[in-house]
Amino acid sequence: MLPLIQREVVERKGWIGEEEFLNMIALAQAAPGLIAVNSAIFIGWRVGGWRGVAGAVLGAVLPSFLIILAIAMVFAQWKEQPAVEAVFKGIRPAVVALIAAPLVKMARAAKISWGTLIIPITAALLIWLGHVNPIWVILATIIITLIVVDIAERRRR
16 A cells, blocks of 8 residues: 555655655554554645545545455355466565565665665564564664664764
8 A cells, every 4th residue: 555655645646745755654654553544644634634534544444445345255255266376376476566666665765775774684583583572673673773863963062
């Protein structure tokens, strides 16, 4: 949903800028709930207040819900068919591409470099291979970031 949201609200409609979109995504990810719904709340509020929130949330949730409901009803009848299994295996690479393309675009807009990639790679490895609880990784990242920012500000003074 993120590339669709970005294309519509930043590029086509111009309701928010690229930097504000990235900040909104960060907040939407930090808040509990679905990122598409959290984004819809933020954008809906910016565009139309409470009515905008209601319309944006319905617009974000209802179509997906209805489509998934229809697919589930059909899939339940045909899930054992080899052709259906083959189709789902074929869809997997397309899903990866749909996720990777906007990720690269947002990384460029956020000015992420190979040096800053160390943080998410380290976090993923700690969680995956080190079996560290993600909460501890998040807390450690927050603390380390605060320390680094504090040191950088002291050097500037």
